[in-house]
Amino acid sequence: MPQLPLPPGSTLGVLGGGQLGRMLAQAASRLGFDVVILDPEPDCPAARVARAQITAPYDDPDALQALGRLCDVVTFEFENVPAASVETLAEAGALVAPGPTALSVAQDRVDEKTYLNAVGAPTVAFAAVTTLDDLTAAVETLGLPALLKTRREGYDGKGQVWIRDAADAPSAFDAIGRLPAVLEAAAVFQRELSVIAARGRDGVVAVYPLGENVHRNGVLKTTTAPAAVDSATQERAEQIAAAVLDGLDYVGVMGIELFDMGPDAEGKPELLVNEVAPRVHNTGHWTQDGCVCDQFEQHVRAVVGWPLGPTEAHARIEMTNLLGDEVADWPALAAEPKARLHLYGKRQARAGRKMAHVNRIL
C-alpha cells in the first residue's frame, strides 16, 4: 500500500467518467496528480481531461486489476460500486476511498436510514417492503401519501413512485418491478437543503455552508448557497454531518440532502436526512465559484491524505443545472458577466441529461 500523504505525481483512479469524474480529474490535475478513468463508454467526458482511460465494465476483474496497479488511490463518482470491485482494487495495491462500509450503507435505502437513525441523524419514518403484504401494512402504519422506492439503485427520481391512495399500492409495487423496497412517510418540509461535508484521513471533518435546493421533476434544478439559514440550522447540519461521517470512519466528500422541517416544539431547528451520497454531489457544484477549495479538490485532498482545505464561502452562488437542450443557451450564458459556465463535454444533449451547470455570482 502506498504511503500517505501521496505526493504530487501520484496517480488517482476514478471509477466513472461522467461529469463528476471529469471535475474530480480537473481538480486532481491542478494539484499535480495524474488521473486514470475506468468507464465502459469509450472517450467518456472525464477521460478527455485525464491521463488515460480503461474502457471496461465496472466489475471487469482484469480492468480493475489494471486500474489498481496503475493507481495509488482509487475513488468513485457514483455509489453503486460492487463490493467485489473494491476488493479487487485493494488486492491490486491501491488504497480505496471512501471505504466499503460507506458504499454498502449508501447502496441500500433501508440500511442507510437505519444507520442514520443509529448515529442520531433523524430521517422520515420508513418501513422495509419485500412483499405486497409488507407494503399494505406499511401504508397502514405510515399513512398516506407515502413514497415507495426501490431499496437499491435509482437516482434523480427514478425507481420511485408516490402512493396517495391505499388502493394504488399494488400498481405502485408493480411500477417499481416488485423489487425489495422502502416506504417513506411524506415529509412536510419547509424547504430542501443540503450540506457537503468532507472527512480527511486524520479524522478532521470540514463542512461547507448549507445550500438550498429546488428540484424539478425529481431532478435538481438550482442550489443557492450559502442558504439563508440561521446559525443554529447551520450548526445542526454540521452536527449531523460529523455524526454521519465519523460513524463510517469516512474518507472523502459526502453530499447529505436534508429536509428543513422548521423549528421543533422547543424552537430548535429540525432537519431530517433525506439521503446521503458517498461522493461529490450536484448540490456542491456551487463551491467551484464560491469557495477557495471546492468539493472536488476537497475530495481529492481527503483521499490522497492531504489536509482538508477551507470551506468558507467568499461569494454567494446560484448554481443552475442545464439539462438536455438547455445547454443550447450557452451563447447567452457566455455573455453574462457574473456567470461561470461549466460544460461537461457530452456529445449528445439527450432530454433530461445533465449537460452543464452555470454558477451565477449573486
Add this chain to the structure above:
Amino acid sequence: MPQLPLPPGSTLGVLGGGQLGRMLAQAASRLGFDVVILDPEPDCPAARVARAQITAPYDDPDALQALGRLCDVVTFEFENVPAASVETLAEAGALVAPGPTALSVAQDRVDEKTYLNAVGAPTVAFAAVTTLDDLTAAVETLGLPALLKTRREGYDGKGQVWIRDAADAPSAFDAIGRLPAVLEAAAVFQRELSVIAARGRDGVVAVYPLGENVHRNGVLKTTTAPAAVDSATQERAEQIAAAVLDGLDYVGVMGIELFDMGPDAEGKPELLVNEVAPRVHNTGHWTQDGCVCDQFEQHVRAVVGWPLGPTEAHARIEMTNLLGDEVADWPALAAEPKARLHLYGKRQARAGRKMAHVNRIL
C-alpha cells in the same frame, strides 16, 4: 474554415504542452472543448489533461497537418512558433490565433520595440546590433549600463548580458554568440508592473488590473495583484494595452511587462513597455484565484470567438512561483488555509524549473 463562435464540443489545438498549455487545456475543458496538444516531449504536462497529444517537433509538417485537421482552432503557449508552422495549420483548415503578425513582431526584439513605439507604447531607448562596430556605436549613443539581448529567442534572463563598462562590449557580444542583437538603455524604474490584456474576435479589449512583479535571477518570483497603483496608472496601462492589441488586430491574451518610471514632468504616470508576450503569461496566474474569468479562460474565449469575460478582481492575490526543489514545500503549502496550489505535473524538479505556483489570498 469553421464558423465562429465555436460551440462547445469543438476542438482546440495547442502548440506546446508545458504548464501554460496545461492550464489552457484545463480552462478549455471547463467550457466543454476538447483539447489536442502538439509537443515533442511524450506524455508532457498538458497532454495529461487533454484529449490527445501529437508527439512531434513544432515544425513537423505532417504533425501540423494532423493537428490542423483535428482542430477547429489552434493557439500557442509560446511565441517562437515558426511562420511556416502557422501556414501549415491554416492550410489544414484550422483557425489560428494569435495571428502571424503578432507572432513575428514578438519574435524579434527590434521589430517589437519599433512596433511598440509606432503605436504610442514607449520603450527604453534601443539600437539594433549586428556587428561589434554597431555595438560600440550603440554603447556610445545609449550610455552605460546597457542590456545586450539577442534579437530572437531567449526568455527568463537567457540570451542577455549587462554591459557596465565600454571595454566589456566585445566579451558581451561573444557571450550572446555574436547573434543579431539589440542594446537597450537601462531603465531607472521604480518597480516592475505587468498588465494582462485580451482582445476578442469582435475587437473588444478587456484589461485586468495591473500586477506588481518581483524577479530573482531574471526569473519571475512573485506577482501581487491588483497592484497598489493610482487610477491614472491603471488607465495608462489600459491605454497602452489597447493600442498594442488593436494595432496588431490581435486575438487572444497578451502579457505586457512594464517599467513604472514614476510620474513624468507633468505629474502623469510614465510607463515603459519592457516586453510583450503574445500568449498567456506567468504574471497573469493570479487571475485564477482573483477573478471570475482567469487569463486562461479569457484566452480560450477570445480564440473560439466567444465574448470576453469580466476582468475585475474579487480578491487581492500574491502569486509565487515554485522553482526546482521549492515544490517540495507542498505539504506546508497544502496546509495554508488561504493558499491555492497549482502544480504542473512535471516529473523532474530540475534546478530553476517552473514546477508550480501558489496563489495566496491577501
